[in-house]
Amino acid sequence: MKKKRLITRTIILAVMALAVGYTLYANMNKDKNQKIVIGKPAPDFVLVDMEGNKHRLSEYKGQGVFLNFWATWCKPCEREMPYIENQYQQFKDQGVQVLAIDSGESELAVNRFIERKGMTFPVMIDEGPVQAAYGINPLPITFLIDKEGNVVRSHTGELDEKTVRDFMEQIKP
Amino acid sequence: MNEVKCECGHINPQGTILCESCGRVLEDKEKEKQLVDMRYEGSARRSQTYNKTIIDKIWNFFSSVKVGVWLIIILLVASSLGTIFPQEMYIPPVMPAWEYYEEQYGWLGKLYYDLGFHNLYSSWWYLLLIAALGISLVIASLDRVVPLYRSLKNQRxxxxxxxxxxxxxxxxxxxxxxxxxxxxxxxxxxxxxxxxxxxxxxxxxxxxRFSRWGPYVNHLGLIIFLIGGMLRFVPGMYVDEILWLREGETKAIPGTEGRYYLENNQFIFEVYDKDKDEEVFQDAINKAGTVVKNYQTDATLYQRQGEIVPGEKPELEKIRDQAIQVNKPLKIDGFALYQVDYKLDEMSKMAFKLENKETGDQFGDVTVDLYDPEMKYDLGKGYKVEVMSYFPDFEFNEDGEPATKSRIPNNPAFIFKMFTPENTEGEVSFVAIRQNLEPLGENDYKMTFAGIETKNVTALTVRKDHTLWIIGLGGLIFMIGVIQGAYWxxxxxxxxxxxxxxxxxxxxxxxxxxxxxxxxxxxxxxxxxxxxxxxxxxxxx
The missing domain is CATH 3.30.310 (TATA-Binding Protein)
Structure with a gap:
């Protein structure tokens, strides 16, 4: 009798706790927009860079991809860009590709920024779909994608030169 | 001992006040009273009796009506806090949210943002409160309806x-x-x-007798209602997004995973006209000044063809043209797009003339698309203007340098380099609204402001709701319970x-x-x- 009561109560409470737990979990994920899972394939995308070349992420299989989301008005993005450029020079012959995706600004703003900072890796403008697919909210954010096309790591916020180097080392095929 | 045996021979659960069968008073305290308390038929509310394990303690906490009432009061207060200022999802995305709240509502707005009230209804603590209320409903009802049913069934x-x-x-x-x-x-x-x-x-x-079940039927309705609310978090059940679309712009409809696109051909904002509209409206117009007659988005709906890869230029097939008005949504595939907000006269283009400061002679027009400015504007005969920098939302940053707050042209500013036959090296001019600076020394030429072009922006709510019928069912059962308990x-x-x-x-x-x-x-x-x-x-x- 007593045991039965305990079991019934436990089951009812457990079912409700599960439902509440799921709701909170789903809600948190919705807020964070966590669309990227570490260890899982990175969402594919196609963008055209400032020179008119088409880049499709899935075509970089076999190389590590250092995927950086940025904007010209974002100060930390501006500060980390030279470090990425420097390290790109070191790693580009070792199979590491840098792709920088601007957050929907005008070509003018992006081109002037490239002139000023002297970036040589492909820079492209995304009007929103790619950022949505990656669940981008604050900038800058960097994703490391290995040669199999899986996301190894994501980093939100400014990078220093050492970290950029470590990151590229990590995805070197 | 779990049971109390009455003199009449009936065995009652422990904690029973009045024998379920014959009605004898079983508790000494109750015997002193002139009248018996007939609430729940004097049955043993199950929570009152056992308090042994942690499970029982949790159970008893939620079983208390007092706890339930407090939960309702706290929820009422919390819910009303969320209505003081608009929630984040309803503010125009023209600037970062914290800035918007501070600019619109001052320090109170900032506090509102800092306390997280801008997303109150999806905050974890609000959801926990709702969940606690739901649990309290289930447990409190179970704890009362079962003994009550027993008592009424066993009565002699x-x-x-x-x-x-x-x-x-x-x-x-x-x-x-x-x-x-x-x-x-x-x-x-x-x-x-x-x-x-x-x-x-x-x-x-x-x-x-069925009238006694009214409150529990009512609670059942509430619980179904809450389950419907919970299902909104299940992917694919519920979409509530907002789409801001400038005139001439085509964008993917959020929530459709890039399957559908919408183009805004025109946004129409009409007010009642004193001279043109019927006389019945005159009083209202005189009283209120302007009365809006129509908010309308002339839209074209497209479906995307082929494989969907984010970023790739979509191949769109037109489905239909439709005017979206308030309460006349565009519907497609379970989604409905409602007219919800607008912004009139957002700057879209700015026109300048290159002018000789001394003679006042003007050379050609430069019309700058504020969303996509050209790098160079060739005016012919050796006259040329280069846009060196563009700040859509201009401000001076902490270092005193020109910068932009966002990519929306709220306050556009430019640094132009003007090439003329006299100055083949170029002269630099900084132009913002009502400002014309010459940072690198006196120039012979200037960029004269020659007007702006504006566009309207429409905002549409994208809604898909497969939970509505469950919520409706819950509401119906809720009302049946109320009627059942109130009218009999x-x-x-x-x-x-x-x-x-x-x-x-x-x-x-x-x-x-x-x-x-x-x-x-x-x-x-x-x-x-x-x-x-x-x-x-x-x-x-």
């Missing part, structure tokens, strides 16, 4: 004297009950739709022969006045006194 016709005389409505008559009188009373009770049970010449008349009264009349007396007692869960009148009718001409109200001060119903 012949109730014990101590039970009868402690009823609020009670009387004794020194009369012999003739068959004729009994027959009359029974007939009267049947006429009033009572259901009769007889045992040893004692009578129990009862009607509308559960009434019982007991009639017992004790020695040479006839005892009568009656109980109702509400509307004692109605019961009294009914009983006066039933017992009239029978020679037996109708049960009388024992509560000295008669409560007005």
């Amino acid at each position: 016709v012949s109730r014990h004297e101590s039970f009868l005389k402690r009823q609020r409505m009670f009387s004794t008559s020194d009369a012999v009950l003739t068959d004729e009188a009994v027959g009359k009373i029974k007939e009267n009770l049947t006429k009033k739709r009572y259901k009769l049970r007889e045992e040893n010449g004692d009578i129990l008349a009862e009607k509308n 009264n559960h009434r019982r009349v007991w009639l017992r022969r004790i020695n040479n007396q006839v005892w009568t007692a009656a109980h109702t869960n509400k509307n004692w006045h109605g019961l009294k009148r009914e009983l006066e009718d039933v017992f009239s001409d029978s020679g037996i006194a109708a049960p009388e109200d024992q509560v000295a001060e008669e409560k007005k119903e």
Whole structure:
């Protein structure tokens, strides 16, 4: 009798706790927009860079991809860009590709920024779909994608030169 | 010991106040009272009894009505806080949210943002409160409805004297009950739709017992309602997004995973016109100044063809043109797009003329698309303007350098380099609204402002809701419960022969006045006194 009561109560409470737990979990994920899972394939995308070349992420299989989301008005993005450029020079012959995706600004703003900072890796403008697919909210954010096309790591916020180097080392095929 | 055995032989759960079967008072404390407490039929509310394991403690916490009421009060206060300022999802995305709140509502707005009230209804603590209320509903109901059901099912016709005389409505008559009188009373009770049970010449008349389940049906409705709300978090069940679309712009409809695109051909904002519209509107127009007649987005709906890869230029197939007006949404594939907001006259293009400062001669027009400025504007004959920098939302940053706050042209500013036959090296000019600076020394030429072009922006709510029918069902059941409990009264009349007396007692869960009148009718001409109200001060119903 007593045991039965305990079991019934436990089951009812457990079912409700599960439902509440799921709701909170789903809600948190919705807020964070966590669309990227570490260890899982990175969402594919196609963008055209400032020179008119088409880049499709899935075509970089076999190389590590250092995927950086940025904007010209974002100060930390501006500060980390030279470090990425420097390290790109070191790693580009070792199979590491840098792709920088601007957050929907005008070509003018992006081109002037490239002139000023002297970036040589492909820079492209995304009007929103790619950022949505990656669940981008604050900038800058960097994703490391290995040669199999899986996301190894994501980093939100400014990078220093050492970290950029470590990151590229990590995805070197 | 888990059980209490009554003198009548019935076995009651521990904590029972009135025997489920005969109604004897089982608790000593209750014996001292003149009237018994008939709430839940004196049954053992299960939470009151055991308090041993942690599970029991949690259970008992949620079973308390007091806890439930506090949860409701806290939720009411919290929910009203969320309506002081608009929630984040409803503010125009022209600037970062914290900035918007501070700019619009001052320090209060900043506080509102800092406390997280801008996303109140999806905050974890708000959801926990709702969940706690849901749990409280389930447990409190279970804890009461099961014993109540047991008591009403087990009740015997012949109730014990101590039970009868402690009823609020009670009387004794020194009369012999003739068959004729009994027959009359029974007939009267049947006429009033009572259901009769007889045992040893004692009578129990009862009607509308189902009214007692009203509150629990009502709670069931609420729980279904909450389950519907919970299902909104299940992917694919619910979409509520906002789409800001400038005139001429085509964008993917959020929530459709890039399958559908919408183009805004034109946003129309019409007000009632004093001269053109019918006279009936005159008073309203005079009173309010402007009265809006129509908000409308002329839209074109497209479906994307082929494989969807984010970023790739979509291959779109037109589905149809449609005007979206308030309450006339565009519907596609379970999604509905409602007109919800707008922004008139957002700057889209800015025109300049290159002018010789001395002579005032002008050379060509430069029209800059504020969303996509060209790098160079060639005006011919050696005149050329280069845009060196563009700040859509201009400000001076901490270092005193020109910068932009966002990519929306709220306050556009440019650094132009002007090439003329006289100055083949170029002259630098900084141009913002009502500002024209020459940072690198005196120039011969300047960029004269020649006007702006504006565009309207529309905002549409994208809504898909597969939970609505569940929420509606919950609401319906809720209302059925309310009606069930409110419009019927559960009434019982007991009639017992004790020695040479006839005892009568009656109980109702509400509307004692109605019961009294009914009983006066039933017992009239029978020679037996109708049960009388024992509560000295008669409560007005």
